[in-house]
Amino acid sequence: MNNKDYLNDFNLQRNNYIDQLKNGQNNILVAIRCRPLNQREIEKSEYEVVRILDERVVVLIDPYYESNQNDVLRKNRNKEMQFAFDYAFDETISQVEIYEKTSNFLLDGVIEGFNATVFAYGATGAGKTYTMVGSPDNPGIMSRTMNQLYYLIQQNSNQNHFVVRVSYLEIYNENIKDLLSIEDKNLDLREDPSQGVVVAGITEIECSSTQEIMALLKVGNRNRTKEATEANEASSRSHAVLQVQVEIKQLEQGPQEEVKYSKLSMVDLAGSERAANTSNRGLRMIEGAKINQSLLCLGNCIQALSQIQEKKNSNLFVPYRGSKLTRLLKDSLGGNCRTVMIANVSPSVLTFEDTYNTLNYANRAKNIKTNVVRNILNVENHLNNYAQIIQNLRQENEQLKRQLSDKQGINLPPINQGSDYEQIQNESLNKLEKIIQKHFQLELDIQKSQQDVDFQIDKINGLIFQSLQDPSNDKDIVKDKIDSFKQNLKSLMQQKEDYTNKYINLIDKRNDLLTQIKQANLSLSNNNYIMSVYKQAQVQTESIEIQYREKKSDNQSKHKEQQVQFLQQQIKLRDGVINDWKNIIQEGKLKNKIIYKNLKNVEDVADFARLNHSTITNQSIIQNGSPVNTSLQHSPKRRVQSQISVHPKMYPNQQQKISQYHLPTRKNQLSLQQGSDTNLPDSYSAHSKSSKGNRQNQNYSPANFQPNYNLLKARQQQLYLQRNQKFLKQQEKKYFN
Numbered sequence: 191m192n193n194k195d196y197l198n199d200f201n202l203q204r205n206n207y208i209d210q211l212k213n214g215q216n217n218i219l220v221a222i223r224c225r226p227l228n229q230r231e232i233e234k235s236e237y238e239v240v241r242i243l244d245e246r247v248v249v250l251i252d253p254y255y256e257s258n259q260n261d262v263l264r265k266n267r268n269k270e271m272q273f274a275f276d277y278a279f280d281e282t283i284s285q286v287e288i289y290e291k292t293s294n295f296l297l298d299g300v301i302e303g304f305n306a307t308v309f310a311y312g313a314t315g316a317g318k319t320y321t322m323v324g325s326p327d328n329p330g331i332m333s334r335t336m337n338q339l340y341y342l343i344q345q346n347s348n349q350n351h352f353v354v355r356v357s358y359l360e361i362y363n364e365n366i367k368d369l370l371s372i373e374d375k376n377l378d379l380r381e382d383p384s385q386g387v388v389v390a391g392i393t394e395i396e397c398s399s400t401q402e403i404m405a406l407l408k409v410g411n412r413n414r415t416k417e418a419t420e421a422n423e424a425s426s427r428s429h430a431v432l433q434v435q436v437e438i439k440q441l442e443q444g445p446q447e448e449v450k451y452s453k454l455s456m457v458d459l460a461g462s463e464r465a466a467n468t469s470n471r472g473l474r475m476i477e478g479a480k481i482n483q484s485l486l487c488l489g490n491c492i493q494a495l496s497q498i499q500e501k502k503n504s505n506l507f508v509p510y511r512g513s514k515l516t517r518l519l520k521d522s523l524g525g526n527c528r529t530v531m532i533a534n535v536s537p538s539v540l541t542f543e544d545t546y547n548t549l550n551y552a553n554r555a556k557n558i559k560t561n562v563v564r565n566i567l568n569v570e571n572h573l574n575n576y577a578q579i580i581q582n583l584r585q586e587n588e589q590l591k592r593q594l595s596d597k598q599g600i601n602l603p604p605i606n607q608g609s610d611y612e613q614i615q616n617e618s619l620n621k622l623e624k625i626i627q628k629h630f631q632l633e634l635d636i637q638k639s640q641q642d643v644d645f646q647i648d649k650i651n652g653l654i655f656q657s658l659q660d661p662s663n664d665k666d667i668v669k670d671k672i673d674s675f676k677q678n679l680k681s682l683m684q685q686k687e688d689y690t691n692k693y694i695n696l697i698d699k700r701n702d703l704l705t706q707i708k709q710a711n712l713s714l715s716n717n718n719y720i721m722s723v724y725k726q727a728q729v730q731t732e733s734i735e736i737q738y739r740e741k742k743s744d745n746q747s748k749h750k751e752q753q754v755q756f757l758q759q760q761i762k763l764r765d766g767v768i769n770d771w772k773n774i775i776q777e778g779k780l781k782n783k784i785i786y787k788n789l790k791n792v793e794d795v796a797d798f799a800r801l802n803h804s805t806i807t808n809q810s811i812i813q814n815g816s817p818v819n820t821s822l823q824h825s826p827k828r829r830v831q832s833q834i835s836v837h838p839k840m841y842p843n844q845q846q847k848i849s850q851y852h853l854p855t856r857k858n859q860l861s862l863q864q865g866s867d868t869n870l871p872d873s874y875s876a877h878s879k880s881s882k883g884n885r886q887n888q889n890y891s892p893a894n895f896q897p898n899y900n901l902l903k904a905r906q907q908q909l910y911l912q913r914n915q916k917f918l919k920q921q922e923k924k925y926f927n
């Protein structure tokens with residue numbers, strides 16, 4: 191097989207592998223990126239010990255090979271070590287190419303609900319941050335990935351609705367810190383049954399463009415823990431994790447709404463160098479140890495996961511809990527996740543040990559069992575070619591440098607050309623940043639005071655309610671207590687109003703801030719930056735407000751529940767009272783019957799009836815018959831007549847007479863008693879059993895005064911209900927005013 195064939199073979203294998211990754215059969219792609227020698231390294235005339243071949247093989251030349259022959263530990267190392275990866279990139283690879291080859295394919299899965307993770311691994315100064323974040327002119331994987339994500343979202347927006355939320359955190363010395371929050375506190379990890387691993391209380395910002403996310407990253411990166419080490423002037427001492435949560439909702443839903451979630455994690459790991467290598471002591475050394483601990487744990491997890499894949503044995507233990515980093519990335523590494531690791535190395539001879547460690551680490555993650563031996567043969571051929579090319583380029587480079595310095599009159603522009611403009615911009619930026627932070631700090635302070643007052647108001651309201659609820663409390667004591675509570679409430683309400691007004695004023699002033707930002711005429715990137723500072727602060731105050739409202743509505747619903755319980759008790763009480771009254775009514779009805787039966791004269795009937803019917807004045811009811819003349823309603827006694835019923839069948843011709851009936855005098859009461867005679871059956875008769883009697887007197891017979899029990903009952907019930915209502919009103923007044 192010639193070189194061309196085996197290259198084609200390589201590419202074919204790689205494409206197949208990426209296809210398998212896309213289909214979920216594999217879960218990790220490992221790439222190596224070797225950066226160019228930096229200025230310092232060139233100045234020190236350091237030479238390169240790394241060669242990259244065919245975008246796949248890394249050859250590492252051991253500079254200490256000869257001297258190590260006496261070292262027992264290093265004796266078996268080869269002079270040239272070869273490693274094969276899915277991709278290996280040399281210093282000529284552009285930011286866009288590296289993105290397109292390693293990460294672009296992940297995005298199709300992300301908008302389908304699959305998790306994806308991209309790591310940058312490597313020693314300090316090897317180029318991790320450059321690969322992940324890049325520079326404004328040459329953005330790295332994070333920004334390009336987000337661009338593609340928003341592009342795909344736009345392409346799919348007619349089928350799905352997407353929400354993108356971003357959080358940015360760092361893990362420093364095994365502590366998690368929110369990089370998008372002003373508050374400097376450690377956050378906890380929690381395992382949520384539906385959402386997987388979550389960082390409790392982290393700021394999540396909904397973003398709609400890459401620019402917004404990059405501006406947030408800029409803010410976050412400023413908060414990141416950095417220190418100068420010997421190897422890197424601005425060495426990141428923490429692992430930085432940018433997590434992008436994507437919520438995918440189908441626009442046309444069936445009866446059951448389906449929402450997919452995916453998490454895209456982009457991780458810029460802390461330098462993997464050994465603590466000894468950077469001459470670090472004390473705290474720096476502890477940092478180094480912690481960094482190494484979590485990276486080791488990450489390596490163990492990756493190895494366990496690849497073994498699960500290899501052996502098809504899902505029972506193998508994955509030590510996620512060994513570090514915060516692996517706990518956080520648990521569902522990004524395992525399950526439905528596709529992981530890309532970009533291991534960064536420096537070609538310099540001085541970093542040989544770090545490079546060797548990095549390549550071994552990456553190799554553990556991706557132990558490609560392809561025909562390495564055959565490749566090595568070809569590698570050696572290539573190696574010679576590459577060495578020659580590099581030699582040529584070096585010479586060319588030196589020549590150009592000499593030409594440049596020989597040229598008279600050409601002064602390279604100073605690096606800080608245009609510094610006046612930059613200085614003004616920076617000053618404005620700093621000034622605006624301070625103003626924004628001061629403003630939002632004030633908002634936060636007012637918000638907190640307002641919430642404190644609100645909390646006290648709720649507390650007092652609760653106390654009032656409690657005092658009212660306890661029936662055993664002495665009424666006067668309760669009244670005194672409530673009066674003093676009310677006094678407090680009044681002053682608190684006043685305070686609350688003052689704070690609310692101040693808060694409203696501050697919110698109005700946000701517009702002034704925005705105008706100030708506009709008037710500062712900042713460059714586009716500075717403007718983006720300051721707007722993200724503004725947005726971050728705004729989101730923070732708003733999220734505190736939302737958190738408070740949620741807490742308050744929780745409290746309110748608890749309070750409402752208490753009130754409902756109390757009212758339910760009241761209803762029970764009322765039902766009990768009504769039942770009691772119903773029984774009394776029943777009893778009263780029976781009693782009435784008995785009383786009516788025992789009434790001795792019409793006067794008594796009238797009095798009793800009046801007692802029970804005092805408010806019914808205009809109704810004339812004859813039971814089962816026609817109404818009695820209602821013209822006789824002047825005196826209470828006459829009124830009684832209108833309510834007395836006579837059976838129409840008994841006295842068909844006497845209706846008129848009855849209607850003209852005048853209440854009997856004392857004189858004829860006797861005769862009524864003696865000569866009572868009616869043909870009324872028992873059910874209609876008030877008290878007479880006799881069917882004989884004088885027709886003359888029958889008008890005066892008590893039998894004619896049949897009481898309307900239904901009416902009585904209705905009236906009684908009406909009265910009792912009125913009394914109950916009055917009672918309930920009194921109760922309400924007592925408890926709620």
Ligand SMILES: Nc1ncnc2c1ncn2[C@@H]1O[C@H](COP(=O)(O)OP(=O)(O)OP(=O)(O)O)[C@@H](O)[C@H]1O
Nearest residue numbers: 225313314315316317318319320422425426460461
């Ligand atoms: N591929 C590259 N091309 C050009 N310059 C690079 C490249 N990679 C890294 N650099 C430069 O090397 C320096 C160190 O890189 P970087 O800060 O990315 O390292 P790092 O691995 O993130 O280090 P640390 O772990 O200490 O944060 C930077 O000045 C960066 O611009």
